[in-house]
């Protein structure tokens with residue numbers, strides 16, 4: 128099935144020093160509603176953010192490309208007991224895909240520990256660049272989280288939704304054989320709370336609309352894509368849409384992308400607040416432990432279930 132590239136997802140501009148970014152202003156309220164509308168109707172939006180410079184973006188991707196040049200035996204040292212946190216790749220069913228995970232990436236010591244194992248000869252620039260990118264993306268994520276809380280009128284009660292740790296994941300998709308349109312990553316919904324992605328010039332990310340059409344996204348060169356994950360949908364009692372997405376590759380260039388994936392900390396119970404449950408919106412899922420859900424979706428039993436159905440099988444009422 129090909130993609131229909133005519134549809135457009137919402138584009139929201141974040142001018143970080145503008146009064147609209149101050150909680151309580153009319154501009155803030157307007158932005159909150161736009162974010163809510165995008166997350167409920169599309170499950171994603173394109174984010175234009177003036178604060179993250181094109182230089183930082185270029186430096187980050189230049190490091191990412193060097194990282195993927197390391198020998199496979201080195202990349203395989205990127206292990207992590209948490210599912211989806213370490214090196215992923217060498218899958219016969221997704222031969223173009225490879226990715227490396229940098230856990231707790233806004234923390235300099237975590238990055239240093241990663242470097243000592245993976246790339247001891249690399250200079251300090253690596254940690255500084257990656258930390259700077261992770262921190263700025265995390266700041267953006269925190270702002271969006273506050274907007275979601277405020278959009279649902281929960282700002283008095285909550286400052287954030289759940290405590291998360293930031294995983295920075297970098298991806299490489301090798302160009303397919305000439306003339307082919309080939310799967311980079313299979314259709315899935317994210318198991319993280321939410322994700323902020325960015326790509327290095329080569330498009331490939333596609334989303335499935337609510338009416339079942341695949342749409343290729345062409346984000347502008349400086350922008351980011353925010354994606355609602357299953358746990359955020361669960362917290363919102365089904366209001367937010369965990370959009371199904373995939374990467375499809377064509378052309379003769381490798382594609383590099385990166386993203387922050389916000390993972391609720393161990394022990395987090397995902398549960399809709401009582402304000403989001405009423406007669407029109409009865410509870411759709413039982414409260415569940417996030418780590419148990421992740422382990423289930425990565426188990427033999429979970430993996431045979433369609434990605435978007437896993438959370439309902441795991442915690443459905």
Ligand SMILES: O=C(O)CCC(=O)C(=O)O
Nearest residue numbers: 298317324332372374384
């Ligand atoms: O590389 C991309 O643009 C998408 C990656 C993705 O969806 C994921 O890792 O969950």
Ligand SMILES: [Fe+2]
Nearest residue numbers: 315316317372
């Ligand atoms: Fe994803």
